[in-house]
Amino acid sequence: MEQPEQDVVEQTVSTRLPRLETTVKASSTTPGTTIFDVSNVSIYYGAFKAVTDVSLPIYEHEVTAFIGSSGSGKSTVLRALNRMNDLVPGARLEGTMTYRDADLYGRGVSATAVRRRIGMVFQKPNPFPKSIYDNVAYGPRINGQRNKAKLDEIVERSLRGAALWDEVKNRLRQSGLALSGGQAQRLCIARTIAVEPDVVLMDEPASALDPIATLAVEDLIRELKQNYTIVIVTHNMQQATRISDRTAFFSVLTDAKNDTRTGVLVEHGPTQQIFEDPQDSRTQAYVTGRIG
Amino acid sequence: MQADPATPAGSASHLSPRRPFGDRAFQVLALASGLLVLVILVLIAITMSQQSTQWFTTAGWSGIFSIDWDPANNKFGALTFVYGTVITSVIAIVVAYPVSMGVSLLLTEVVPRRWSQPIVYVIDLLAVVPSVVWGLWGFLVLNPWLQTIYAHVASAVNGIWILGNLFGPLNGNYVSGESFFTAGLVLAIMITPIVTSLSREVMATVPSTDKEGAYALGATRWEMIRGVVWPHSQVGIVGATLLGLGRAMGETIAVALVVGASPTISSHLFVPGYTMPAVIALQFGEATVGEFRAALIGMGVLLFALTIIVNLSARGVVGRNARRMRGTA
Amino acid sequence: MTATTPHQVDLREPSGWRRAKNQFATGAMWFTFLCLLVPLGFVLVTVIAKGASAISWQFLTNGTIPPNILPANVGGMGAAVIGTLEITGFAAVMAIPLGILGAVYINEYGGNRPLSRLISFLSDVMTGVPSIVMGLFVFTIWVLHFGYSGLAGSFSLACLMLPIVIRSSYEMLRLVPNHLREASYALGATKARVTLTVVLPTAVGGIVSGALLAIARAAGETAPLIFTILTVEATNPDLFHGADTALSTQIFTNATQPYTGATDRAWGSALTLIAIAFILMIVARLVTARFNRYPR
Numbered sequence: 070m071e072q073p074e075q076d077v078v079e080q081t082v083s084t085r086l087p088r089l090e091t092t093v094k095a096s097s098t099t100p101g102t103t104i105f106d107v108s109n110v111s112i113y114y115g116a117f118k119a120v121t122d123v124s125l126p127i128y129e130h131e132v133t134a135f136i137g138s139s140g141s142g143k144s145t146v147l148r149a150l151n152r153m154n155d156l157v158p159g160a161r162l163e164g165t166m167t168y169r170d171a172d173l174y175g176r177g178v179s180a181t182a183v184r185r186r187i188g189m190v191f192q193k194p195n196p197f198p199k200s201i202y203d204n205v206a207y208g209p210r211i212n213g214q215r216n217k218a219k220l221d222e223i224v225e226r227s228l229r230g231a232a233l234w235d236e237v238k239n240r241l242r243q244s245g246l247a248l249s250g251g252q253a254q255r256l257c258i259a260r261t262i263a264v265e266p267d268v269v270l271m272d273e274p275a276s277a278l279d280p281i282a283t284l285a286v287e288d289l290i291r292e293l294k295q296n297y298t299i300v301i302v303t304h305n306m307q308q309a310t311r312i313s314d315r316t317a318f319f320s321v322l323t324d325a326k327n328d329t330r331t332g333v334l335v336e337h338g339p340t341q342q343i344f345e346d347p348q349d350s351r352t353q354a355y356v357t358g359r360i361g
Numbered sequence: 362m363q364a365d366p367a368t369p370a371g372s373a374s375h376l377s378p379r380r381p382f383g384d385r386a387f388q389v390l391a392l393a394s395g396l397l398v399l400v401i402l403v404l405i406a407i408t409m410s411q412q413s414t415q416w417f418t419t420a421g422w423s424g425i426f427s428i429d430w431d432p433a434n435n436k437f438g439a440l441t442f443v444y445g446t447v448i449t450s451v452i453a454i455v456v457a458y459p460v461s462m463g464v465s466l467l468l469t470e471v472v473p474r475r476w477s478q479p480i481v482y483v484i485d486l487l488a489v490v491p492s493v494v495w496g497l498w499g500f501l502v503l504n505p506w507l508q509t510i511y512a513h514v515a516s517a518v519n520g521i522w523i524l525g526n527l528f529g530p531l532n533g534n535y536v537s538g539e540s541f542f543t544a545g546l547v548l549a550i551m552i553t554p555i556v557t558s559l560s561r562e563v564m565a566t567v568p569s570t571d572k573e574g575a576y577a578l579g580a581t582r583w584e585m586i587r588g589v590v591w592p593h594s595q596v597g598i599v600g601a602t603l604l605g606l607g608r609a610m611g612e613t614i615a616v617a618l619v620v621g622a623s624p625t626i627s628s629h630l631f632v633p634g635y636t637m638p639a640v641i642a643l644q645f646g647e648a649t650v651g652e653f654r655a656a657l658i659g660m661g662v663l664l665f666a667l668t669i670i671v672n673l674s675a676r677g678v679v680g681r682n683a684r685r686m687r688g689t690a
Numbered sequence: 691m692t693a694t695t696p697h698q699v700d701l702r703e704p705s706g707w708r709r710a711k712n713q714f715a716t717g718a719m720w721f722t723f724l725c726l727l728v729p730l731g732f733v734l735v736t737v738i739a740k741g742a743s744a745i746s747w748q749f750l751t752n753g754t755i756p757p758n759i760l761p762a763n764v765g766g767m768g769a770a771v772i773g774t775l776e777i778t779g780f781a782a783v784m785a786i787p788l789g790i791l792g793a794v795y796i797n798e799y800g801g802n803r804p805l806s807r808l809i810s811f812l813s814d815v816m817t818g819v820p821s822i823v824m825g826l827f828v829f830t831i832w833v834l835h836f837g838y839s840g841l842a843g844s845f846s847l848a849c850l851m852l853p854i855v856i857r858s859s860y861e862m863l864r865l866v867p868n869h870l871r872e873a874s875y876a877l878g879a880t881k882a883r884v885t886l887t888v889v890l891p892t893a894v895g896g897i898v899s900g901a902l903l904a905i906a907r908a909a910g911e912t913a914p915l916i917f918t919i920l921t922v923e924a925t926n927p928d929l930f931h932g933a934d935t936a937l938s939t940q941i942f943t944n945a946t947q948p949y950t951g952a953t954d955r956a957w958g959s960a961l962t963l964i965a966i967a968f969i970l971m972i973v974a975r976l977v978t979a980r981f982n983r984y985p986r
Binding site for chain 3: 381383384386387388390391392393394395396397398399401402404405408409411412459460461462463464466467471480483484485486487489490491492493494495496497498500501502550553581582583584586604607608610611612613614618638641642645658661664665668669671672673676
Binding site for chain 2: 151153156158181182183184185186188189191193195197198199207208211212257260261264
């Protein structure tokens with residue numbers, strides 16, 4: 070570790086990285102089933118190469134965090150995992166991305182079927198202009214579930230799973246738009262888990278929320294990973310240390326000659342290792358706060 | 362302070378609050394132009410009501426809304442024309458609404474932006490065809506062609522409950538190409554462009570985050586449209602449809618040429634009828650007698666009032682929706 | 691990695707029912723587009739087919755409209771062409787400057803004041819007033835006192851065009867970014883000068899295009915002219931006195947005539963009228979495209 074350059078700085082910055090306060094078990098547990106296998110993936114938007122040569126595994130029942138500065142491609146890779154990039158005209162993927170050994174971008178694969186299994190929660194809570202009940206029931210309904218009793222059960226189960234049931238159980242008919250930020254986000258989480266997906270992707274789910282709501286969502290994520298696999302993009306490193314088992318660090322690669330920028334995956338591994346003992350100097354620079 | 366309008370206000374050596382004459386004159390001119398709208402609308406209401414008082418006073422309310430239209434015998438009941446206006450406009454809306462919705466959704470959700478130009482061109486071309494050309498084509502080409510179709514349909518549904526009353530033949534075997542239904546069809550063609558373009562604007566305001574939310578749950582495009590685009594756009598679409606209704610009610614020339622010019626009240630749609638604007642246009646030349654002319658102008662007043670009410674409701678609905686959207690944005 | 695889907699995860703299309711509904715919906719939407727294409731194609735093909743045979747230089751310029759019984763190659767509709775151009779032209783001369791000034795008032799001077807909002811609201815309402823009402827209005831207020839004339843026709847068309855020009859000009863003025871105005875004020879310009887030298891030139895593309903479309907609409911109008919010009923059969927070069935004629939009213943009168951000569955002339959006039967309207971529309975689009983080349 071380098072010595073800090075000034076005495077003044079020495080008082081406020083320790084030369085060692087702080088001891089991680091996490092409730093995450095040490096990363097010595099062997100990873101379970103591989104859910105996603107991303108292999109040499111590059112993603113283009115038209116002629117622009119947003120992300121270059123990304124390879125990493127995602128394991129079952131873990132929380133994997135994508136961290137890195139803006140423009141490094143974290144959200145792009147996340148959205149590729151459930152084919153949401155298809156909605157952008159000109160988006161294209163090279164390389165292989167498999168989900169439980171099935172090629173996500175293979176012939177005959179239906180994006181709709183993919184998204185049924187791999188759900189997504191967005192940065193800004195986006196409840197539909199419907200009642201709370203109808204928001205959660207939307208997914209099951211489009212999958213053919215019409216039985217009122219079953220729907221009631223699913224709605225309750227999902228709202229409980231999102232730690233929102235007690236707060237809204239008496240006003241299920243109220244509009245989803247009337248909820249506060251934190252509640253609305255939990256409603257969106259409830260909506261996502263109502264279709265019983267396998268994986269839940271989260272794109273900075275707490276960045277639009279106040280600190281109290283953020284902690285509530287983080288608690289929820291820790292609960293959810295028992296039943297789902299979670300991949301979360303976050304700008305907040307403390308959040309990553311609090312809730313994730315594994316972390317992947319992305320960075321921006323600038324090509325001064327051609328004046329292009331593209332995202333690259335620098336390093337990935339157990340969270341504790343990334344933060345306490347990073348292998349790459351860029352990772353170290355980022356997690357110690359010197360850049361990004 | 363110089364009155365030279367070419368000299369900007371602040372360039373005087375002292376700061377004088379008086380503005381140059383040219384600047385004031387321009388403002389007055391602009392205000393006057395704006396007020397022109399107000400003046401014209403008020404004048405329309407006043408002068409036309411004046412010219413039609415003879416009708417109102419002579420016939421009274423019962424006379425105005427009677428079925429009896431017989432100028433030769435001084436009978437000027439307008440009910441048949443009101444009926445015709447309403448029926449043809451309703452048919453126009455019923456036909457135009459699904460077509461407009463389909464094309465709007467096509468443009469906003471299905472077709473990529475780059476390729477939407479040809480479709481927009483078709484809509485613009487439809488809008489620019491003059492109504493007299495629609496009328497000419499309707500009278501000389503569409504009416505005869507539709508007559509044979511109507512005959513087939515009418516004989517097929519003759520006697521069937523409700524369908525027979527609407528589309529069956531009148532008095533045994535009478536159907537006519539010139540009819541309420543044809544007028545409604547031509548009106549539908551003419552109002553589709555405006556309903557479509559207004560609906561498109563409304564649908565474009567649906568926030569894409571909601572759409573992504575639906576897709577992320579594994580919805581197909583149709584399910585996303587039903588669950589997200591539709592609820593968001595409902596109110597605006599109602600406004601757009603009302604505006605289309607207003608246009609249909611006021612349309613004169615195309616209707617005059619295809620509706621058959623026969624004052625009728627009938628549930629059968631394949632028979633000739635008459636509408637308020639059509640009778641005004643077609644009979645005005647013969648209306649030199651006082652009450653006759655007053656009656657026609659009076660119907661013009663009715664039409665004016667009716668279209669203003671419909672327009673106001675449309676604006677009210679759309680305005681409320683715009684405010685709601687801004688509030689939640 | 692394998693490209694085949696292995697047995698444990700099936701990522702194929704959702705159940706047939708949902709996919710079928712989706713495809714049916716998409717097909718239905720394309721069908722509605724077809725419903726638009728068919729009448730448009732039908733009417734254009736008919737007008738071109740039937741009208742082309744009547745069109746000739748003589749048709750477009752000969753000033754005397756012969757009696758209906760004579761076939762189409764006798765005489766011509768020149769009187770009506772001139773009538774349409776004159777009447778619509780004069781209406782444009784009246785309505786366009788006034789409309790632009792009205793929009794200038796609403797957007798630049800009126801702000802949020804009640805009068806300005808009222809005028810904006812009323813001009814929207816006025817766009818919905820049927821054209822026949824405008825014709826009746828000018829009849830009662832002008833023709834009854836001064837007789838039929840091309841001028842009266844122009845008035846009625848101008849009343850029709852005014853709210854359309856106000857509305858479209860207003861939308862264009864609104865799009866002019868405020869910082870352009872502020873830069874001009876900062877240089878010491880008066881409001882009139884700012885408007886005339888900065889705002890209007892910036893918006894001119896959209897304003898011109900909107901004005902052209904309003905003219906196209908007015909050129910095709912018939913109902914307002916019925917009550918104001920009293921269609922005659924010869925050229926009347928004097929716009930201000932005496933009855934006049936126009937293409938639209940000629941078509942209207944000829945449409946119901948039993949003589950083929952009359953209907954042929956009607957088709958020819960219809961083709962001419964559509965051509966005029968289309969040309970105006972195309973020019974409007976070109977203007978928009980040219981002024982959008984350099985977005986501000």
